[in-house]
Amino acid sequence: MLVAIYNPVAGDRTAKQIFEDEVFPLLTQHGKSPVKQFSTERAGHAGTIVKDLIGSLDAGVEEITVVLGSGDGTLHEIINSATTHNGGRHVKVSIVLIPCGTANALYYSVFPPGEGEGAHDKLKSLKSYLSGGVLKSLTVAITTLVAANGKRSPHSLLSSVVVSTALHASILHDSESLRKEMPGIERFKVAAQQNQTRWYHATAEFMPIPGSGDVQIYDPSTKSFRAVPEGATKLEGPFAYFLSTVNVDRLEVAFRITPLAALLPPPEACLDVVVLRPLRHPDTTSESDECRKEYVNQMWGTMAGAYRGGDHVDIRYSTGEAAVEYYRCGGWKWIPAAEDGRAHMICTDGYITQLETGGHASCSIGSQTDNEQFAMYA
Numbered sequence: 001m002l003v004a005i006y007n008p009v010a011g012d013r014t015a016k017q018i019f020e021d022e023v024f025p026l027l028t029q030h031g032k033s034p035v036k037q038f039s040t041e042r043a044g045h046a047g048t049i050v051k052d053l054i055g056s057l058d059a060g061v062e063e064i065t066v067v068l069g070s071g072d073g074t075l076h077e078i079i080n081s082a083t084t085h086n087g088g089r090h091v092k093v094s095i096v097l098i099p100c101g102t103a104n105a106l107y108y109s110v111f112p113p114g115e116g117e118g119a120h121d122k123l124k125s126l127k128s129y130l131s132g133g134v135l136k137s138l139t140v141a142i143t144t145l146v147a148a149n150g151k152r153s154p155h156s157l158l159s160s161v162v163v164s165t166a167l168h169a170s171i172l173h174d175s176e177s178l179r180k181e182m183p184g185i186e187r188f189k190v191a192a193q194q195n196q197t198r199w200y201h202a203t204a205e206f207m208p209i210p211g212s213g214d215v216q217i218y219d220p221s222t223k224s225f226r227a228v229p230e231g232a233t234k235l236e237g238p239f240a241y242f243l244s245t246v247n248v249d250r251l252e253v254a255f256r257i258t259p260l261a262a263l264l265p266p267p268e269a270c271l272d273v274v275v276l277r278p279l280r281h282p283d284t285t286s287e288s289d290e291c292r293k294e295y296v297n298q299m300w301g302t303m304a305g306a307y308r309g310g311d312h313v314d315i316r317y318s319t320g321e322a323a324v325e326y327y328r329c330g331g332w333k334w335i336p337a338a339e340d341g342r343a344h345m346i347c348t349d350g351y352i353t354q355l356e357t358g359g360h361a362s363c364s365i366g367s368q369t370d371n372e373q374f375a376m377y378a
């Protein structure tokens with residue numbers, strides 16, 4: 001079954017126009033008219049549409065193709081509604097992605113613009129579909145929230161782009177209120193400045209990659225990953241930044257935060273995790289206001305590398321240590337300090353969930369079956 005869904009309020013609100021002017025005519029030209037077309041009417045609607053469509057499929061029909069005009073958030077809703085984890089039927093969902101959102105992390109990771117390229121072609125996934133191109137399986141990261149009494153939340157949160165805490169979660173949380181006045185990516189920069197001196201108290205623990213059986217860390221001196229010794233897979237805060245990705249090497253077209261996902265692609269599905277802990281900086285001697293203010297410059301100095309193609313992963317302190325801790329793992333656990341409210345925020349593909357005090361979050365890579373349910377034309 002082929003359907004088209006677009007989110008008319010995603011990004012700069014041009015999805016309807018792109019579909020009417022470009023997507024539908026191209027589909028018709030190739031004799032591929034969608035059996036149904038939808039314009040989403042509210043948050044969560046795209047997920048409901050796909051779940052209902054799957055429910056209406058005849059027995060034996062095991063695939064649905066969705067031409068999707070949106071950003072990463074609407075795709076996230078579809079994945080979470082269609083997953084077997086949240087009670088869905090196992091139907092393969094193939095996405096033809098038209099980037100109509102603000103950041104479009106997945107699209108621009110799969111189709112990075114070439115050097116000096118001006119306007120980005122938004123129809124690359126569609127052209128791939130029309131020419132019988134490659135279907136790239138989407139790895140999912142599955143986040144479970146665990147309450148203080150050990151009870152796990154009944155619903156899993158699936159992500160196809162990012163799961164984060166700390167600064168990135170704060171940015172996504174605060175930028176949402178700026179969406180109307182700032183429809184573009186500048187709202188993320190404003191929210192970043194509002195949160196730049198905040199540190200997050202928590203303990204993080206990494207779980208091994210299923211196949212290799214180890215947790216790995218990038219070593220800029222050898223430009224390769226090496227196994228982390230057992231016993232060194234637990235990190236104590238404070239943290240400034242803690243972010244993991246799947247399927248992407250960037251969160252915006254030019255913000256390449258996990259560049260090694262593309263430059264040193266892992267042989268099997270795993271999470272790429274970027275961590276910044278202020279007290280690792282040789283000049284940060286305490287958690288005083290002065291040190292926090294000083295660290296702002298250090299942090300942005302490092303993070304600026306993400307805008308230079310991802311060279312932040314090779315920046316080293318005067319001590320020779322890597323400024324960024326870049327891990328590869330099969331999962332991680334985030335245990336916030338009870339008194340640090342902001343450390344309780346978890347961001348899954350832009351959606352913010354608040355952990356209960358005393359609770360923790362556990363994120364792991366999906367099983368092979370999970371990772372084969374969703375795919376994108378690449």
Ligand SMILES: Nc1ncnc2c1ncn2[C@@H]1O[C@H](COP(=O)(O)OP(=O)(O)OP(=O)(O)O)[C@@H](O)[C@H]1O
Nearest residue numbers: 010011041042043044071072073074101102103104
């Ligand atoms: N008709 C609608 N009215 C209001 N909100 C809607 C409507 N349709 C969808 N939404 C919501 O719009 C939000 C934004 O969509 P989406 O994430 O796709 O775009 P974006 O945030 O601009 O891009 P990106 O995630 O790439 O930064 C989603 O949370 C979705 O639930």
